[in-house]
Amino acid sequence: MKGKYLDLKKAIRFSRGGIVSKVLTKGGRIEATLFCMARGTAMSEHTSSREAHILVLKGNGVFTLAGKPLKMAPGVHIMMKPGTRHALKATGNLAFMLLLG
Helix, strand or coil: CCCCCCCHHHHCCCCCCCEEEEEEECCCCCEEEEEEECCCCEEEEECCCCCEEEEEEECCEEEEECCEEEEECCCCEEEECCCCCEEEEECCCEEEEEEEC
16 A cells, blocks of 8 residues: 555543543654543643644643743644654643654
């Protein structure tokens, strides 16, 4: 097969009080990972050495980008340059796709 099909709505799974991540593609120019964060979970401030795109699929949260809080909700697309400080917190069950290029 020359492609891959995945129904993201069916792939979303939340763990009580935890964070679940599923690598969908790796090794090419773009890496894609599905993150499912239970309400109240957070990722502390960090950076990435690669350009990153966040596509919110379900739920809500707060994404802090270089010190500025941004609302996360379905349909939101956040873009980051390499080395940008960021953190996030799920205010409800939150699912998003992380694309690293």
